[in-house]
Amino acid sequence: MTHVNSTAVDGNRVLRAADLEMILGEFSMQEICGMDEAGRGPLAGPVSAAAVILPADFEIGMLDDSKAMSPSAREKAYGAIINGAADWAIGFSTVGEIGSMNILGASLLAMRRAFACLSLRPKLVLVDGNQLPWREGDFPPMNAVVKGDSLVPSIMAASILAKVARDRVMDRLDVIEPECGFARHKGYPTLAHRRAIKKTGPSLWARPGFRLHDEG
Secondary structure (H helix, E strand, C coil), X not given: CCCCCEEEEXXXXXXXXXXXXXXXXXXXXXXEEEEEEECCCXXXXXXXEEEEECCCCCXXXXXXXHHHCCHHHHHHHHHHHHHHCCEEEEXXXXXXXXXXXHHHHHHHHHHHHHHHCCCCCCCEEXXXXXXXXXXXXXXXXXXXXXXXXXXXXXXXXHHHHHHHHHHHHHHHHHHHCHHHCHHHHCCCCCHHHHHHHHHHCCCCCECCCCCCCCCC
16 A cells, blocks of 8 residues: 555645545545445534445436435435445434533544444555544554535535435434424424423434524
């Protein structure tokens, strides 16, 4: 493997842009696992993560950062990924785990769970952001990629799987607690969500320790 320089951020290896370009030229898509999470910002519900290995012939034109896609585009891409990926898996961390270890720790735990469910073992793992779910030595080499969900196809795919999977969970929770409006805001701190909390109190899936400011 070609030597790759990286910038240390809080002890993690964050790829520089030039090195990312070199890696994407050196490894085939099926040798790279992309990982991303969804749901770090909400006041309620679990956090999700996905790990995806794409085949060389996957139609990457449909992929993007999940946050930049419409719900219908995400759903279409989700179906294409789960049916066409070389391997994929989704992991979650619960509200209780978020409360006990903080949202970052729970997000990284969800990533580890997703990766553990893969059948294939990639030669390299690329993770969106600047944090890694494990340290070098126990697993394949890994690097963080800032804004990787808009740069690396397999991370984009992971972003989409994690987002759609979590949204579907929140839709199910909405059936149980319709007064919370989870189907609309997915647990994010929108004005409507904050007003619902003030009116009915925190939901059964509220994350511990959130602050509810007066929203009028």
